[in-house]
Amino acid sequence: MKPSAFEYLAPETCEEALGALAEHGDDAAVLAGGQSLIPMMNLRIAAPRVLIDVMRAPELRGIGNAGGRIEIGAGVRMAQAERESGVALMTAALRHVGHPAIRNCGTVCGSVAHADPAGEVPAVLLALDGEVVLRSLRGERSVAADDFFLSYYSTAREPDELVVAVRIPSASPPRVAFREVTPRLGGSTGEFATAGVAATAEPDDLGRWRRVRIALLGVADRPVRAREAEALLTGVEPTNDAIAAAAESAATTVDPPSDVHAGPDYRRRAVRVLTTRALAEIAS
Amino acid sequence: MTRVSIEVNGTVEELDVPPRLLLADLLRDRLGLTGTKIGCAMGACGACTVLLDGAPVRACLMFSVQANGRSVRTIENLANEAGELHPLQRALREHHGLQCGYCTPGILMAIAPLLESGQPLEPDAVREAIAGNLCRCTGYDTIVDAVVEASRP
Amino acid sequence: MNDWPLYAQRRWAGKRVQRLEDPGMLTGATTYVTDVRLPRMLELAFIRSPAPNARIVSIDDEGARSVPGVRAVLGPEDLSHVHPTMDFVELDGALKTPRVTLPGDRVRYVGEPLAAVVGDDRYAAEDGADAVIVALEPLDDHEPIHDGIPGDRYFGQAAAYGDVDATFARAEHVVRRRLAFQRVVTSAIETCGIVADYDAAGEELTCYLSTQMPHLARAALAEALGLPVSHVRVICPAMGGAFGGKEVMLPEYLCAAAAAIRLRRPVRWVEDRSEALTAGAHGKEAGAELEAAFDGDGRLRAIRSRFVSDTGAYSSGIGAYVEFMVAAFTVPGLYRLDGYAYDTGGIVSHKAPLSPFRGVGMTTSQTVREVLVDDAARALGIDRMELRRRNLVADGPWQTVLGEHYEPGSWRTAFERALELIDYESFLERQAAARTDGRLLGVGVSPFVEAAGLGSAGGAGGLPGTSHDNATVSIDLSGRITVALPTFSHGQGHRTTAAQLVADMFAVAPEDVRVLDGDTARTPFGMGTFGSRSGVFIAGTVSGAGRIVRDKLLRVAEVLLEAAYEDLELVDGTVGVRGAPSRRIPLAALSGAAHFAPHVRAELGDPTLTATAFFDPPRPTHSNGTIAAVVEVDPGTGGVKIERIVVVEDCGTMLNPTIVEGQIRGGVAQGVGLALLERYVYDGAGQPQTTTLAEYLLPRATDLPTIEIEHLETPSENGTAGIKGMAEGPASATPAAVVCAVFDAIAPHSDAIHELPLRPETIAAALATP
Secondary structure (H helix, E strand, O other), rough: OOOOOOOEOOOOOHHHHHHHHHHHHHHHHOOOOOOHHHHHOOOOOOOOOOOEEOOOOOHHOEEEEEOOEEEEEOEEEEEHHHHHHHHHHHHHOOOOOOOOHHHHHHHHHHHHOOOOOOHHHHHEEEOOOOOEEEEEEEEEEEEHHHHEEEEOOOOOOOOOOEEEEEEEOOOEEEEEEEEEEEEOOOOOOOOOOOOOOOEEEEOOOOEEEEEEEEEEOOOOOOOOOOOOHHHOOOOOOOOHHHHHHHHHHHHHHOOOOOOOOOOOOHHHHHHHHHHHHHHHHHHH | OEEEEEOOOOEEEEEEOOOOEEHHHHHHHHHHOOOOOOOOOOOOOOOEEEEEEEEEEEEHOEEEHHOOOEEEEHHOOOOOOOOOHHHHHHHHOOOOOOOOOOOOHHHHHHHHHHOOOOOOOOHHHHHHOOOOOOOOOOOOOHHHHHHHHOOOO | OOOOOOOOOOOOOOOOOOOOOOHHOOOOOOHHHHHHOOOOOEEEEEOOOOOOOOOEEEEHHHHHHHHHHHHHOOOOOHOOOOEEEEEOOOOOOOOOEEEEEOOOOOEEEOOOOOEEEOOHHHHHHHHHHHEEEEEEEEOOOOOOOOOOOHHHEEEEEEEEEEOOHHHHHHOOEEEEEEEEEEOOOOOOOOOOOEEEEOOOOOOOOEEEEOOHHHHHHHHHHHHHHHHOHHEEEEEEOOOOOOOOOOOOHHHHHHHHHHHHHHOOOOOEEOOOHHHHHHHHHHHHHHHEEEEEEEEOOOOOEEEEEEEEOOOOOOOOOOOOHHHHHHHHHOOOOOOOOOOEEEEEEEEEEOOOHHHHHHHHHHHHHHHHHHHHHHHHHHHHHHHHHHHHHHHHHOOOOEEEOOOOEEEEOOHHHHHHHHHHHHHHHHHHHHHHHHHOOOOOOOOOEEEEEEEEEOOOOOOOHHHOOOOOOEEEEOOOOOOOOEEEEEOOOOOOHHHHHHHHHHHEEEOOOOOOOOEEEEEEEOOOOOOOOOOHHHHHHHHHOOOHHHHHHHHHHHHHHHHHHOOOOOHHHEEEOOOEEOEEEEEEHHHHHHHHHHHOHHHHHHHOOOOOOOEEEEEEOOOOEEEEEEEEEEEOOOOOOOOOOEEEEEEEEEOOOOOOOHHHHHHHHHHHHHHHHHHHHHHOOOOOOOOOOOOOOOOOOOOOOHHHOEEEEEEEOOOOOOOHHHHHOOOOOHHHHHHHHHHHHHHHHHOOOOOOEEOOOOOHHHHHHHHHHH
């Protein structure tokens, strides 16, 4: 399991990195933490001819907080985000990503760009109404998380674009919960998720919920929001019945894939159970 | 070939490496530091864990060129210069926290930084901290006991 | 046999001596095969079959030869001089599948090695492998996998003991259970590997090999390569786990050796994890069916069993036969039966060949039998533990329905003690209360027996096989004692336990005893380490050889001290006259005298203080215990959390209780993996689906509770110094306990489950069935 040969570029600035991306396009892969890319290269499933290491550009490192809006740069490792981002849902989810040594290298933006449909970070971004900031020599644009994840490992990023940051409008929605189930015994963290839920809600003065977000991972070709379920809970008090109905809706509106760990039935069941528990946690 | 300058166990090594040379292979084959093991080449087993600028990372998931200008510390450097074992090494031995020994360097390097704060560790926290390291021999209990004890002064 | 040799002190045996192996392992200094680097060494990578069943049309290596760093490409023709490997099992009716190193005609499983590339390093070798073009033509799946094995069944055996049919005919209750045991992968953290080095001048092949059986590997290499055995040396410097997966002479090893001979340069092959999972040491796959005949009062009268083991593409490895034969022979376990009948056999298939895996055969029989007993209890309306009580044999020696003699053991005591430790009665209350809250708790209890120390007299599972083990003890001119063993520790601490034995025999400290193993040039012949044999064989051979050397030592002292033999004693590295502390001679002086003093030499007749002794236990030993597990099943996700695992273990005299406990814990962990996590999957087209550690799940620290252990000690009547040996019992009894616990938690939905492991999806689906 040794990777194929490649040309290695280590630009010192973001601009240089963008230049390299423009030049090499599809032949190139971006190397940030490498925790998703390098396993694939070791297995020779991926064999990019050029690797552009973006971790040397100082302007990409850093977690910004401008008026409650959090911006996590491309160079921010997951471990750093876990400690410093201040985004409760992100912190809760990151605990489930790999293991500490993986999180010391892997980056938040890398996980977003990789777009594993069972990835925790993309689902969290979706639940927080996040945006992905893309930059190229042609300019900068930001894409809502809703529109960024297209399919398996496939995003709205053009080949000459770099994910330079993710933006989260609010560090701390009033109530958050994250649940996932893996093929392992109850409670274990760190393995790839079979299915998971990232949920947020804002109770008003009367205890009715507003801005309900239920993002699901591992149950489609990308992270998805259970919009029907969200609608069922918007403007109402989160009673057990209401939660159950929402969970049922979330489970029935997904058409999950099959893999060696679980088929669609189990994933639907997991959605129902995890959604119920996540929402119950928020409601308590 | 790319020239890299990496501090390994306190000594700055200047080497010409192909970009694809994994850090684990640099350590093992170029520098003869075979204490770091390769168990899976995809980050799942933890046998290749080394410290990069003091933080545990998977040497099988890093190209040597990514470590350019940085410092690496391997198992060979955990005992002090006089050869005295690190408290974690001593504790592991006392508790029979190793059998075949193959996963041991990875576990030691993954855990050693946790002891630096001086905060005593609870068994559950230790289990989670070593969850990234696979051991096929011990069943983990004795490793947990050793780490808990080593974390207490 | 169970008395400690009267002349030896018992200062170290039985003590929790810290392992002598540890310092090297803790500091990264210990060298494993994959760490061996020789000058001018090259690396090997394999081209492996992407198809499970195909004719090889062509292998085109033209492109590979020009890849930078590639030194050679080896195809079937290059290895046609290597003899096929073959198992050494002699059973009437066994149809053989000799294994050619690189098949030239057809492939039989995904991952089968077809060709090899030798390169300056593994990177270059893999580049070369990528450039080799293999053309395959798929074959019809209805064709036999091997000519001459119709129906793909290479061996079967059936027998009955007692009047089984009549017993079933008059039984009040007949309970049946079938369970499919999944294919698993032994997955030692150190994968397989070899460094082959050929000295052309001396015509000597040296192979650094990760192997459990250095001497057998040496013989197999010599035979296959057509070299005299004395021209082959196998060195295993240290091994990072094996568990049965490093016993087979792999075609990859033969390729590396052949390449080294041809290229006159050392050649290394390190199995990567992908290779280990796809084409490496697979284990255990078998279908099991049991039926049991019970009286109205819950007395178990007879069992019928049926096993079919899926051995994979070749039955020529050691993993064939043992799985299904041992399973059939170990069904009775500790239960008194009037009759037992089995029908067992193995098939070949388009999968990787099976290796033995710790608890071979026993995992299967133990688990299906205990599940059956629990099922029977539910069907008969009797408490599960009470049903066991009525049928477990009482402590002490007994003869099983198969005619096997078990030496005394704590069969019943261990069971009752485990129930006490798990607090069975109050657990039942807790369980009932939890149910009203919608929580599913369960308990499983599995009493087990493990035959160990199997010599020529007691073949495992009716498999004939002779046993040949020696040890050499010698004292060098510095007075240092060396013991050379043909076993090879993969973590069981033989260097420490053997040193403890010798230290007691010679009144020295364990750290002053040097233990050599793993190198065929430095150790006498022996079968290696597998089947929980090493405890018994090391004790037997070492005490035999040590006794001879000790006697010689005393005779030297007799001459030098002019004292009577009976008045001599060994104290602190000296020999002296009892009661006369001023008259002591250190071992170095005695050794020097033996070698160089003519009058001493004349007395001894043999100038060296060295002896080699053979040991073949007259009867097997039997260790036993009971494992109890408490679990909680999440009714929503089907996930299982193990709350407690309790082990009561009786392996007779323990040389080093800490090492015994380590073996228990490791075995339990592997058992949990088997029960809940590990499975190797092929799809309907013979394509592996679990080729990385993200799909093949090994137990992690967060999957296991703290394992609680208590020891009983019934000294062996058959093993030296009362040692019974152990290590597989816990591995095979844990899946039984855990599966029974889960089934208890979800009963009666457990009736819907017929396969392992008990994954969340499996449990959730069962809970959903009415």
